[in-house]
Amino acid sequence: MASSVEELFAFDSLLNDEEREIRSTVRKFADSTLRPNLAEWFENGTFPVRELAPEFGNLGLLGMHLDGYGCPGMSATAYGLACLEIEAADSGARSLMSVQGSLSMTAIHKYGSEEQKQQWLPDMAAGTKIGCFGLTEPDFGSNPGGMRTRATRKGTDWVLNGSKMWITNGTVADVAIVWAQTDDRIRGFLVPTDCPGFSANEMHRKLSLRASITAELSFDDVVLPADAILPESRGLASPLGCLSEARFGIIFGSIGAARDCLESAVAYSKTREVFEKPLAGYQLTQAKLADMAVDIGNGMLLAVHLGRLKDQGVIRPEQVSVGKLNNTRTAIRVARECRTILGANGITLDYPVMRHANNLESVLTYEGTAEVHQLVVGQSLTGESAFR
Known part of the structure; x- marks a missing residue:
């Protein structure tokens, strides 16, 4: 069976x-x-x-x-x-x-x-109000601490200037959480998107995450009241804490994309005949499917283990990095291998495999690139920081 x-x-x-x-x-x-x-x-x-x-x-x-x-x-x-x-x-x-x-x-x-x-x-x-999260800038992705967006005091108000890039839901959001340099470190601000000086332009010509809205945000002398600041935000650790939450979801999510690719490849291999025999009946096909199933299963086990640690309140950031690094690399590798089983049909939207593969190119790099997470894990193992 x-x-x-x-x-x-x-x-x-x-x-x-x-x-x-x-x-x-x-x-x-x-x-x-x-x-x-x-x-x-x-x-x-x-x-x-x-x-x-x-x-x-x-x-x-x-x-x-x-x-x-x-x-x-x-x-x-x-x-x-x-x-x-x-x-x-x-x-x-x-x-x-x-x-x-x-x-x-x-x-x-x-x-x-x-x-x-x-x-x-x-x-x-x-879901009646939509938010977006403005951290990444055109020149500052893996190094968000170098951001140029700045909020300056003017009386009791704040004046916000700068830009953010690759912002999901930026053009449909009601409020943007914007991280900006201030005289008191990086701080977070609640920016209603109907503020004068705020603009959001949708980014087109994407080959990945096409079923998602991505925008560039611009702030041109956006005046914000004193109570727009997130009072408990202090330094880069605040947005990074949010990113750790998002990375945790990716540990599970990416392996879901891989599972869908495998299920599609298995179903296709059982109905596609090659040399008068189902593709599933060939040893090379079964070897591919078996290896991918083991990789996906291991990713699922890792995800649940990290979920239990998080539920216990003991998960560490480097453990989240382990999960994100392993499962995104597993997922994109599985998607590419499944495409080979589907052959030419695999490049069409009649099947989900190439769509997942294209999406996973983004998932591999957002919320911290694979290289960044390698360095996080490396620092945990050696005690030495190699980011600079």
């Missing part, structure tokens, strides 16, 4: 009833609402954020692991499993979850005032 990766690794035995129910619910949502439209969204380079965000909110997927203010307060492992199922559909859809919940809402939840939390979090959890 044919087995899935989950069955091969007895994956369900690692989950409790609630986690299995969440996974099943999110998988059904992905199957019914996302998958039928993904090829069209990807081909057209669009994603209906405004329409879909309330549906994500109704399922409790936005700020899923946060407590209070309309957030479900689920476990980190449950959140990870939801990311896995959404990214098994498409990485761009999981980016909506990550940017809204793990970046924008987490920044407000961790560093905001009570008034800011009350103002924004309930509507963001419901």
Whole structure:
């Protein structure tokens, strides 16, 4: 009898009833609402954020692991499993979850005032308000500490100038969490997107994450009141703390994309005949499928292990880096190998494999490139920093 990766690794035995129910619910949502439209969204380079965000909110997927203010307060492992199922559909859809919940809402939840939390979090959890997270700049990706965006005091107000690049949901957001240099280190600011001097331009001609909205943000003398600052944000550690939350979701999500590729390749190999025999019946094909199943299963085990550590409150940043590094590299390798099984059909949008492979090129590098995470792990092993 044919087995899935989950069955091969007895994956369900690692989950409790609630986690299995969440996974099943999110998988059904992905199957019914996302998958039928993904090829069209990807081909057209669009994603209906405004329409879909309330549906994500109704399922409790936005700020899923946060407590209070309309957030479900689920476990980190449950959140990870939801990311896995959404990214098994498409990485761009999981980016909506990550940017809204793990970046924008987490920044407000961790560093905001009570008034800011009350103002924004309930509507963001419901998906009726959209947030974006402005950290990366055109010249500062892996080195965000060098950012040029600056907020200057003018009386009791702040004046914001600069730009941000590669900002998911930037053109549809109601509020941008913007990180800027100040005379008192890097600080976070809540910037309503209807402020005079704020502009967002959608970035086109992408070959990856096409079912996702990406923008460049510009700030030209944007005047913000004193209470726009996130009062508990202090230095680069604040946005990096949010990034660690997003990276955790990628550990699960990327392996979901890999699983979807493998399932597509297995199904295709069983129906495609080559020399009057199913492709699945050849040793080379089975060797490829077996190796990929083992890699994906190991990635799933690692993800759940890290989820349990996070639920216990003992996970360390370098452990998140291990998961992100391993599972994104595994996922893109699997996607490319699955494409070889599908042959020419694998490059079409009739199958999800090339779409996943293209998306994973971005997932491999955002929230910290593979090289950055190698250096984080290397520093943990040696005690020596090799970033400079």
